[in-house]
Amino acid sequence: MPGFEHGFISKGLIEKYAPAADYSIFISGPSVMYQFVMKEVAQLHLAPGWVRHELNGNTAAPDQFVGYSAAAKGKTFSMTVITRDQSTTIPAAANESLLIALERAGIIAPSMCRSGICSACRSQVLDGHTFTPAEFDHRRAADRGFGYVNPCVAYPTSDLTLQVPVHDYANQFG
Numbered sequence: 001m002p003g004f005e006h007g008f009i010s011k012g013l014i015e016k017y018a019p020a021a022d023y024s025i026f027i028s029g030p031s032v033m034y035q036f037v038m039k040e041v042a043q044l045h046l047a048p049g050w051v052r053h054e055l056n057g058n059t060a061a062p063d064q065f066v067g068y069s070a071a072a073k074g075k076t077f078s079m080t081v082i083t084r085d086q087s088t089t090i091p092a093a094a095n096e097s098l099l100i101a102l103e104r105a106g107i108i109a110p111s112m113c114r115s116g117i118c119s120a121c122r123s124q125v126l127d128g129h130t131f132t133p134a135e136f137d138h139r140r141a142a143d144r145g146f147g148y149v150n151p152c153v154a155y156p157t158s159d160l161t162l163q164v165p166v167h168d169y170a171n172q173f174g
């Protein structure tokens with residue numbers, strides 16, 4: 001149709017419409033689209049804060065993203081959750097985010113965007129492994145280095161221990 005673009009959003013297409021000065025990008029579409037688009041956007045070398053996308057929530061298929069450990073697929077792991085001086089152990093399915101596992105167990109963990117952007121759910125993995133799709137990984141480098149994850153977009157790939165910040169919840173584990 002005249003006047004409209006169609007097809008994949010490539011680096012060249014973005015550059016065709018981008019201004020010469022600094023600019024930011026807002027990406028909107030199905031989460032699977034990000035696997036292609038983010039590779040193109042990376043070639044533009046924009047600072048992370050200048051690339052934003054809509055809130056997609058968590059995915060039920062983390063194995064579709066690059067870097068996922070195939071050995072984890074279909075498994076249910078054991079997650080020990082520590083809040084203040086309390087701990088409990090709950091199941092954590094490989095295809096559900098850590099935040100969903102917490103909520104399924106009745107643990108009220110902080111959250112807002114549920115898309116890996118706001119860091120309201122920021123928690124620390126003390127032991128074990130998780131997977132965060134690169135497309136939804138907006139953590140600071142220091143957070144990555146010290147084992148912090150955003151549970152809304154982090155998936156268990158082994159048994160793990162998670163320290164969850166609880167702000168003001170009495171009787172957390174009922």
Ligand code: FES
Nearest residue numbers: 112114118119152
């Ligand atoms: S709720 Fe916003 S990053 Fe997890």
